[in-house]
Amino acid sequence: MKSNYIKGLLLLITLCLHFSVFAQQKRPNVVWITTEDNSANWYRLYNPKHGAPMPNVEKLAENGLVFNHAYSNAPVCSAARSTIISGVYAPKTGVHFHRPQEKVHMPKGLKMFPKYLREAGYYTTNNSKQDYNFTKQEVKGVWDESSKKATFRNRKPNQPFFHVQNFMDTHESKLFGPLNKNVENISNAENVDLFPYHPDTKLFRKKYAQYISLNHHVDKRIGSIVKQLEEDGLLEDTFIFHYGDHGGVLPGGKGYAHNDGLQVAMVVYVPENWKHLVPAPKGSRIDGFVEFIDLSATVLNLAGLPIPEQIDGKPFLGKGVTLEDLNQRDEAFGYADRFDEKYDMVRFLRKGKYSYWRSYQPFNFDGLHNFYRYKQPAFKEWRDLAQKGKLQDVQSAFYRPRLPEQLYDLEKDPHEINNLANDPSYKSVLLEMRSIMQKRVKGLPDLSFLPEPSFLKLSSGDGVAFGKENQIRINKLVDIADLQLLPFKKAKKGIQKALESKDAMERYWALINLSTYGQEASSFYKIAKEMALSDADLLVRTRAVEFLGLTGATDPKSLILSVLDQCKDPVETNFILNTVVLLVDAKGMEIDLQTLNNAHWAKFEGLVPLRVKYLKTRIKKNS
Known part of the structure; x- marks a missing residue:
């Protein structure tokens, strides 16, 4: 009797274990x-x-x-x-x-x-x-x-x-x-x-x-x-x-x-x-x-x-x-590009305790107007204080052009305010971070080396296939962009060669480099004026105008309006308007309100109206 009881108990335990295992999910x-x-x-x-x-x-x-x-x-x-x-x-x-x-x-x-x-x-x-x-x-x-x-x-x-x-x-x-x-x-x-x-x-x-x-x-x-x-x-x-x-x-x-x-x-x-x-x-x-x-x-x-x-x-x-x-x-690894209507191109790398920012268009300062951001009261106050000159140097950096490279020790500086990129004692760290970044963007390859309007026209929406087909070209653009990391005298020959290239994107990046160097690149004013007037690519013309406007080499208003007048694509138009807003915010350029009202591109939907509205607001404020 006792033996049968024990056998039954063992059988019950076995069955319970069996069904417990059976009931347990096979996947979490x-x-x-x-x-x-x-x-x-x-x-x-x-x-x-x-x-x-x-x-x-x-x-x-x-x-x-x-x-x-x-x-x-x-x-x-x-x-x-x-x-x-x-x-x-x-x-x-x-x-x-x-x-x-x-x-x-x-x-x-x-x-x-x-x-x-x-x-x-x-x-x-x-x-x-x-x-x-x-x-x-x-x-x-x-x-x-x-x-x-x-x-x-x-x-x-x-x-x-x-x-x-x-x-x-x-x-x-x-x-x-x-x-x-x-x-x-x-x-x-x-x-x-x-x-x-x-x-x-x-x-x-x-x-x-x-x-x-x-x-x-x-x-x-x-x-x-x-x-x-x-x-x-x-x-x-x-x-x-x-x-x-x-x-x-x-x-x-x-x-x-x-x-x-x-x-x-x-x-x-x-x-x-x-x-x-x-x-x-x-x-x-x-x-x-x-x-x-x-x-x-x-x-x-x-x-x-x-x-x-x-x-x-x-x-x-x-x-x-x-x-x-x-x-x-x-x-x-991180990336920031177009943020609603505001364009930029920054890549971020953290390795160990260091962070590294690579700003490929460093003249596009962070605080450039962005419709949705400036709905936030703190954002508005920050800009107002910057415009009135009431900020400390660290606080006003958001409204100034950046350096192409920034390096930070996050253990000592968690909010990244003390740039170590030009400190000789951190040169080996900087070069290591630079090398890793170059391998990263080339290895993808990074499609931002072609501006958004160009990418959308050429890729048919298949970015990975397009990148593979154009990897050699993109990697060459990376090398041209990285000329801005050299002293101007060493970069000058490479920039000259890129400006003469048949590839519009090589000319495009050469002009971005000129804007990065600013007035130090004044020897290129003549060729930039020619390109602003007659280059076959509207985005290249835009970058030429940008260089001339940011450096004060010429009044850029008529040149940029001429480019806009020929632009029929809303994506391209918003891209060009980013340069208009940059020249308005950074250099005080004024755009004629009547011209904006009559322009065919003002009828575009999407992001373009946000830029037009802001420009009209600026004109009204200054009148």
Whole structure:
């Protein structure tokens, strides 16, 4: 009798174990919880003294991993999200401009990564922001549902899921006005820690405090998603990633390839049933660098799926990832190009404790007018103070031309204000960073070495294929652009050769170099005037006018209006208007209002009206 009882008990235990294993999911769930415009600076996890208390995120960290060096590859949402969803660097595909004037295609043979999850049986949901710069065709079949009602709760029983939850509470628009009444005010403006490049005013302090309160508020919403998972008994089968969609949010962060615009919080909750897929104990802080480019590869690896060879990123969790390998990663790469209607071209590199900015058009100062940015009261005040000459040197740098290269020691200078590029004791570091950057942009190859209007006309929207076909040409343009890193006497011969080239883009970059050197390049005034009047390429003529206008060699107004009068393409027109606004903001050039009203290009939709409206405002203000 006793023997039969023991046998029965053993059988029951065996059956329980069998069904327990059978019931356990074969693949883990993954949830991403993102907040907008939110750099690591604003979190108590990263800034213990002045960051926002976020108890729900901190609880995830206690039961997971905190990545001390996590980076968005772009400092603005559409370029950052396009990088994430494709797993390919944006300047390689052509999705690096925010937002697209014409959408482009995914690389041939590559799908947006959630589609691979869906094909493997995952329920894929997105609530709800996409903001991809790819065509609508590329998004078909990616999500089971993408809407404000999308939830993992609609899946089939025991179906693994991938869910993205995006919260807008910390978006820059939340600083356009006062703190919303439903947000608890937890911060004292007198106690905030201002970044050194911001003016110390009541308004800036108020907006700092407001943003800390917004982070505390969004933490409650993050907690509500975690609670749903807990209530559904899913917590120990679900990896929860929390990160900001890029840096920000106050002026000088979002939109700029600086550390404050790119470094984000990254916290990953580790479920008990899948902790074997993580290379460090719960509660660890990881020093190795991770980037948005790595997110797609990481999720596919956690799901046990193959990583397509076209994906540029590397997994930082999952099978095959060791802590030793992870902590050896010490580089991050970033890019900033067109930001709404404002053009620029900056590349960012972090290696170890150093950051390096490569400004390819350094005369395009950061504070150049941008319609949406200047809705923010702090932005307006910053510009007003700069125009009145009421800022310290560090604070006014945002409104001055940059140097082509900037180098910072982030351990000593976390907000990048003390440029070491010209310090002889850092020459070896500078040369190493320069070399890595050159290899990066050539290796992509970086499509920004052809201006956006030219890229869109020539590429048929397939950036990767176009880059491969034109890699030799693009790499030659990189070399021409890098002439601006030499003393003018050494660069002069190369610039002369490029100005005489049959390739319009070589002439284009030669003229950008002349604007970088400024009046030091006065020996080229004659040829620049000829090119401004008669070059076959309108963008080359624009760069010639820009050089002449920035250096005061001639009154550029009639020359630039002549170029605009011949321009029939809205993308090209907006590009040229960036030079008009630069000459207005930097040099006080005045554009005749009647001419603007009668111009055929003033009827274009999209970004062009934003520039026209600003120019009319400037004329009215000065009249």
